[in-house]
Amino acid sequence: MIILAIESSCDETSAAVIANGQIQSNVVATQLIHTLYGGVVPELASRAHQQHILPVVDQALNDAKVTKKDLDAIAFTKGPGLLGALLVGTSFAKALALGLKVQLIDVHHMQAHVLAHFIDDPKPAFPFLCLTVSGGHTQIVRVDSPLEMKIIGETRDDAVGEAFDKTAKLLDLPYPGGPLIDKNAAHGDPYKYAFPLPEMPGLDFSFSGIKTSFMYFLQKQTRENPLFITENMDDICASIQHTLVDILLKKLKKASRETGISEIAIAGGVSANSGLRQSIKELGDKLSWNVYIPAFEYCTDNAAMIAMAAHYKYLAGDFCPQTVSPMARMEF
Structure with missing residues (x-):
């Protein structure tokens, strides 16, 4: 065939x-x-x-x-x-x-x-939860077989990939900005700046509020110091990336607890983000999850x-x- x-x-x-x-x-x-x-x-x-x-x-x-x-x-x-x-x-x-x-x-x-997870070994066992994250989608999907999937949580407004790109644009980073935030974040302090986390019911997400909060934060800081972004780029990127990843993993942790499923996967363009990949590995070790992350070439x-x-x-x-x-x- x-x-x-x-x-x-x-x-x-x-x-x-x-x-x-x-x-x-x-x-x-x-x-x-x-x-x-x-x-x-x-x-x-x-x-x-x-x-x-x-x-x-x-x-x-x-x-x-x-x-x-x-x-x-x-x-x-x-x-x-x-x-x-x-x-x-x-x-x-x-x-x-x-x-x-x-x-x-x-x-x-x-x-x-x-299903990119079935290209190479190791492959997740059914049922598993897959956090699908991209420029247009943010979903938690329960996967019972290759052709049986159910969305159990999704964004109510913007996707996390869009949030990465829009925050990058506010920092005047060239398109596509998401990978550049990831690159700069590797050299910054993820706890330097705090941003409010959205409160959404159930397993759904929201990212429009954090984009607005980030915009107001930059406006305030640059009024006080016009060079704020240039002088603190790495810490800003690390902090916003940490916040976005934290939003994703809090919901994924809740989904695992509610479903009793410990086979956990990520997919989509944002699954190439090194901060997300590292954080889900660490959380998986802590909660005894079996974590599956696709090769970079199958993320985008x-x-x-x-x-x-x-x-x-x-x-x-x-x-x-x-x-x-x-x-x-x-x-x-």
């Missing part, structure tokens, strides 16, 4: 090949043009996907040492994501599957992030995770019609 998978939900054009559950190739083309605008420009992203998708797919097939005639199915990201970007991947996948007369598989982007958007999700859908006979459109059938 050989599947070609395509990921085009945002600003990464990626293709991967999976054979009998083993990733054979994973090619990613990153769009650097968005750094000029401080964020992803949807129209530019769509145009870049059009330019990149053919060479990326060709390289993925070559790296895997397979041809189009060897393929049993074509998989693609159906959403969530930027509509124009999704259309490029969807249209390409549908046309290729139709031309080759093979099955078509649509994959939910966030489910694929969770990539087609290998789409391929792994497609593998399980193929085994279940869960295919989609040629009439499927991006953002359709978006239930988790």
Whole structure:
């Protein structure tokens, strides 16, 4: 069983090949043009996907040492994501599957992030909890099988990835700012500055308030000292990163306690954050959790995770019609 998978939900054009559950190739083309605008420009992203998708797919097939005639199915990201970007991947996948007369598989982007844990060993045992954290999502997901997942907590407003990027922008750090906060935080004092933690019921999150609090904090400090940010960048980054990670782990700890589940995973772009990775390891040691953290290459958007999700859908006979459109059938 050989599947070609395509990921085009945002600003990464990626293709991967999976054979009998083993990733054979994973090619990613990153769009650097968005750094000029401080964020992803949807129209530019769509145009870049059009330019990149053919060479990326060709390289993925070559790296895997397979041809189009060897393929049993074509998989693609159906959403969530930027509509124009999704259309490029969807249209390409549908046309290729139709031309080759093979099955078509649509994959939910966030489910694929969770299933990235099944690319390499060690793999979590079912059931497990997965904290999925990215620029667009912050969720705690109970995972009972590869195709049975339930969101038990999520953000009521902004995602934690957006909070990292917006706070970075307030510090005048270039886009994408989240990784730069992480880099500076490694040299700072995480307890130097305190920020109020949101009070949300149950297992849900909120990050809009902390962004506002952070903005007012910077305004006050820079009025008193115009060089405050420059002189204290490392400590500011360490403190805000510590606060955001603390919000995530407090809810994850509560979810584990309420469900009785000690198999704990993280996924999504923010799972590449070194502060989060280290903190969840330390908490896991303290609470006797089995903690699973994906390799860096499978944290950010990539087609290998789409391929792994497609593998399980193929085994279940869960295919989609040629009439499927991006953002359709978006239930988790």
